[in-house]
Amino acid sequence: MGRFLLRRVLTALATLVVSSFAVCMLIHLIPGDPVMMMMAQNSSPTPEQIARMRHALGLDLPFWLQYFHYMGHVLRGDLGRSIFGSEPVATLLLERLPNTFALAFTGLVLAAGMGMPLGFLAAYKKGTWADSLLMMLAVCGVSIPNFWLGLLLVLLFSLVLGWLPVAGENWASMILPAVTLGLTYMAIIARMTRSSMIEVLNEDYIRTARAKGMPERIVLFRHALKPALISVVTIIAVVFGYLMGGVIVVENVFSWNGLGRLALQAINYRDYPLIQGFILLFATIIVVISLLLDVTYAWLDPRVSVE
């Protein structure tokens, strides 16, 4: 267990270093001089102003030192200032973080809460019409783009039925975006749960349980569910990464005031410090959640946790 965790933590740290390096270098992707780009608001910056900005961004340092300069600031919580509005990037991001977190979490809970039982059911009923129906729906779920599904839901529940708000800041307005995310990723989770459950049900130890005369209920819930859940946890770690991507789209479709919406605005305005901060935060969230799921996996699986 200890070695497993150490390895995972090191992998997570390495992932963060690589992504932060990429984020730091992002500024060099700006066509033209990044400093001029960032000072675009100022109609005629003086040479001193330009030099100060260059120094503040660490761009006057040798290339290999720029990363340490950048990380030095990041680790102190300084992600720079937004070019537009000139508020600290960290403040802007933290303001939106709870909204995104609430949406992503609700979406994931919906996706896992519906996808896992449906996947288990389909696996248990493998080959029957119920299985075919569920998997057909899952294929639809996987292939319908989430922005389109979102728009359909808005059309139905907000415009035609008038039950839910189109957009807004309250809990009611989170229902549609969360359901959109839930439905999209439910399909993936259901399919993956089904295949891992089918695999488990074919294992020799399931036959052993039946040979012992275990009732079907115990075979399923004691012998099959836990091994299947263990692989589903790793699946959810993967799905969470996709879901965070989906959050960006869905937030914009529903004008949900989260990080995804902020990110799109930042991209439209070429607000590079904000884009950098956003990517860094997103990468960190995904890495940390994956790490937590890995820990859960290790805790569930005695083959990992006992040694």
Added chain:
Amino acid sequence: MDAALPVSSDAALTLSVRGLSVSFRDGGAQVPALEDVSFDLHAGEVLALVGESGSGKSLTALAIMGLLPGGARVDRGTVLLESCDLVSLGPREMTCIRGDRMSMIFQEPMTSLNPVLTIGRQLTEGLEIHLGIAVATASARAVELLRLVGIPSPERRMREYPHQLSGGMRQRVMIAMAIACDPKLIIADEPTTALDVSIQAQIIAVLAEIRARLGTAILLITHDLGVVAEMADRVAVLYSGRVVEVAEAEALFDAPRHPYTQGLLSAMPRLDWLAAEGPRTRLAEIAGVVPSLRDRPDGCSFWPRCPLATEQCRREVPPLISTSDGRVAACWVRQVAA
């Protein structure tokens, strides 16, 4: 008088299989896999079921247990466990009988135990379900069972998971699980095949001890003629899904009746089978291959490989009959004419 295998009414009969036929669904058609399998197993007896790979040994075991894989079904026949016909029972009733009155040990100890449940849990659950005893009592009994199958420091093992045990230890755990509820019948499907040679003898010794102490009837499926010679009272020989000969072990080794049995035994000197120690001998290779289910020949399925085959052999399936000299075999030349 020569007669088809009679339906026995012997009180000491633990298992009586008659005319058991199993087929697989293949596309729209049913492909027969077992045809008219019949044999008896008496209380406290070890019956070895031998035959080449693919001859239907595991299928016979699974059919008796009611654990046939998807696509397979019993077409005809009866399986009497102490005069209760298992074939006619529903799934619920079978669940009550499995693990209680009959149990099974599988070939693959590495994958046959649940990796996420402790050894203790996997032992006690059967006791709780079938005997209705409390957890604490079941645990005490489980420790006793582990000791009985020769597992050192059983209390500690109870809390461990299968991956912490060697293959031989896991197979001992499987045996402990099988005997937990004091069954009348244990089916052991090649219990030593997947183990190291040095461990095989130990596992066989454990089974022999179980039979001696508990008097359980054992259907022992094996490739290993050394094991047959050592443990089996009687032997049933399976060829291509049919029983071709049933005999007392000694009589079979002394004077095999069916040409297939003769082929199996001819390759090795008698001393080898009876040697308690030493390397295990596998069933000898006979020229030709076991026919696949789909192109099993008409008549006796052994005729393409049989040196004695006649015109009748190619047309008609020889019935499994018992002759006045007490031999049971299915062969036009060696049995009917004998």
